[in-house]
Amino acid sequence: MNALVALAVATLCGALSPSASFGQASPKLEERRREPGIFFMGVWPDRILYFDEKTDSVVGELRLRHGVANRTVFTPDYRWGFLITDRMESVEVVDVAKRQVVDELKLSTEARKVRFFGLAIEPSGRRIYLNARAVRLEIDRFIDEKPEFLIYDRDTKATKPVPLPKEIKPEFWGSAQVSPDGKSLWFFGRDVYVVSSETYQIQDKIVLSKPLLAGYGPLQVGPRQVEPGVFYGIYRTTDPYLKKPMYGVARLDLVKKEVETFELGPNARVGQFALSPDRKRGYGGLNDLVVVDMEQKKVILRKERFEQGRTNNSMIVSADGKKLYVSGVGDSIYVYDTATLARLKTIFAGGDFMVSPIRIPRSALDPSSVSNP
Amino acid sequence: MRHLKARNKKAEAVFDWLEDEDGDVAALQQSPPPPHYPAGCTTVFSPGWEVDSAGGTAGLCQPVERDLYDCYKTCYWPAQVPDYLNNHPDWAKKCASATQDWRKIDLVFP
Numbered sequence A: 001m002n003a004l005v006a007l008a009v010a011t012l013c014g015a016l017s018p019s020a021s022f023g024q025a026s027p028k029l030e031e032r033r034r035e036p037g038i039f040f041m042g043v044w045p046d047r048i049l050y051f052d053e054k055t056d057s058v059v060g061e062l063r064l065r066h067g068v069a070n071r072t073v074f075t076p077d078y079r080w081g082f083l084i085t086d087r088m089e090s091v092e093v094v095d096v097a098k099r100q101v102v103d104e105l106k107l108s109t110e111a112r113k114v115r116f117f118g119l120a121i122e123p124s125g126r127r128i129y130l131n132a133r134a135v136r137l138e139i140d141r142f143i144d145e146k147p148e149f150l151i152y153d154r155d156t157k158a159t160k161p162v163p164l165p166k167e168i169k170p171e172f173w174g175s176a177q178v179s180p181d182g183k184s185l186w187f188f189g190r191d192v193y194v195v196s197s198e199t200y201q202i203q204d205k206i207v208l209s210k211p212l213l214a215g216y217g218p219l220q221v222g223p224r225q226v227e228p229g230v231f232y233g234i235y236r237t238t239d240p241y242l243k244k245p246m247y248g249v250a251r252l253d254l255v256k257k258e259v260e261t262f263e264l265g266p267n268a269r270v271g272q273f274a275l276s277p278d279r280k281r282g283y284g285g286l287n288d289l290v291v292v293d294m295e296q297k298k299v300i301l302r303k304e305r306f307e308q309g310r311t312n313n314s315m316i317v318s319a320d321g322k323k324l325y326v327s328g329v330g331d332s333i334y335v336y337d338t339a340t341l342a343r344l345k346t347i348f349a350g351g352d353f354m355v356s357p358i359r360i361p362r363s364a365l366d367p368s369s370v371s372n373p
Numbered sequence B: 001m002r003h004l005k006a007r008n009k010k011a012e013a014v015f016d017w018l019e020d021e022d023g024d025v026a027a028l029q030q031s032p033p034p035p036h037y038p039a040g041c042t043t044v045f046s047p048g049w050e051v052d053s054a055g056g057t058a059g060l061c062q063p064v065e066r067d068l069y070d071c072y073k074t075c076y077w078p079a080q081v082p083d084y085l086n087n088h089p090d091w092a093k094k095c096a097s098a099t100q101d102w103r104k105i106d107l108v109f110p
Helices: A002-016 A027-033 B009-021 B064-073 B098-104
Strands: A038-043 A047-052 A057-063 A072-074 A080-085 A090-095 A100-106 A112-121 A127-137 A142-144 A148-153 A158-161 A176-178 A184-188 A192-196 A202-206 A224-227 A230-239 A244-253 A258-266 A270-275 A281-286 A289-293 A298-303 A314-317 A323-327 A332-337 A343-348 A353-360
Touching: A057 A100, A072 A112, A072 A353, A080 A112, A112 A176, A127 A176, A230 A270, A244 A281, A258 A298, A270 A314, A281 A314, A281 A323, A314 A353, A323 A353, B064 B098
Parallel strands: none
Antiparallel strands: A038 A047, A038 A353, A047 A057, A072 A080, A080 A090, A090 A100, A112 A127, A127 A142, A127 A148, A148 A158, A176 A184, A184 A192, A192 A202, A224 A230, A230 A244, A244 A258, A270 A281, A281 A289, A289 A298, A314 A323, A323 A332, A332 A343
């Protein structure tokens, strides 16, 4: 309870104090962030495209070995990418700089199909955590086995189950991430659990499911990692007096174990969140779109019915902060002016998206850059 | 909690919240139940049939072909498309952009 109170107090302090720092990063990260990046994006059926933010054009391509990718994660230096492909039965390891697949793993046999629903990578890239679900093919029926959380060692090619604590269930879709130092696993559910990567015991728990103050609803956050260990997202909670859902911006720093939030007002139809490289503007979308001044902690521009029907699922702010790239569904990238939210242009991506664009630093394309696996 | 009575607005709010947590009886117009649509891709034979998460069509892609590969690849949405994971992995191999190249999609005979 003390921890909860401390969290609530820290949260409110973050909300009320205009001088509170909301996301400061190291100078090296700052420098990398302000340089125009490359969008790593997959289009149907097996192509990975490199889209240059400087020229708004595709500058490279690689082909996967086993078709459509479902999930993608990178090592912290973005030098190596790991993609679930092959109808969810394989993981392909991609050398981002050389633009080729260099390794793959598959656990399925003729009599037993093992499909992967999520993966997490150790910073070294040598060990892979997998949310796996197996189906045994019997002569007259299928046997659906329980979901498992596995660890695969790329050196020994050995797989073993991870004994997770009872609080964490190896659910259908993966929710695990490895901390930047590789010492912990983070599991995102209603709360965030910090688990030791050696003993697999819970080290810490960040409570989001309990109300910040009596009467309020739980903090429902959909966080996305912006820099190693730091997540941003739109949160929702229920105001007990107004009886209305409220929304705001949450920042989770899992390295420092800090949660900061600030409220923006009654609910808006936004779910995705993107942050400008200078950390001064936030963008919430996409049914409506709100532009948030992250220093003043308020909405400065709002456009209702920004997208209608099914919305896109990726928003990336350009390095100079002047353009907003919206994409992820269908075959187009829409470029908007961040000052007016007017559409500047529509770019054909080359095919329907299967991997939503992920912004990677230009240094990841240099073969001489840091290389581990 | 049966022995406690709320004496101010804040305490009433706490009671309300606890009742919500237990899933107390609510009027239908307050929180309508989610729509019940059949799970799985091929439980009904109705080509082109698709609903959004609210049971309507307002949340669907426009044009509807934009959504084709999400229905097909991940195979969790109740739309009438072939099964990618098991039976028809090459159904749309020649069609990179469904809105533009849909004529290249193969026919499937179940």
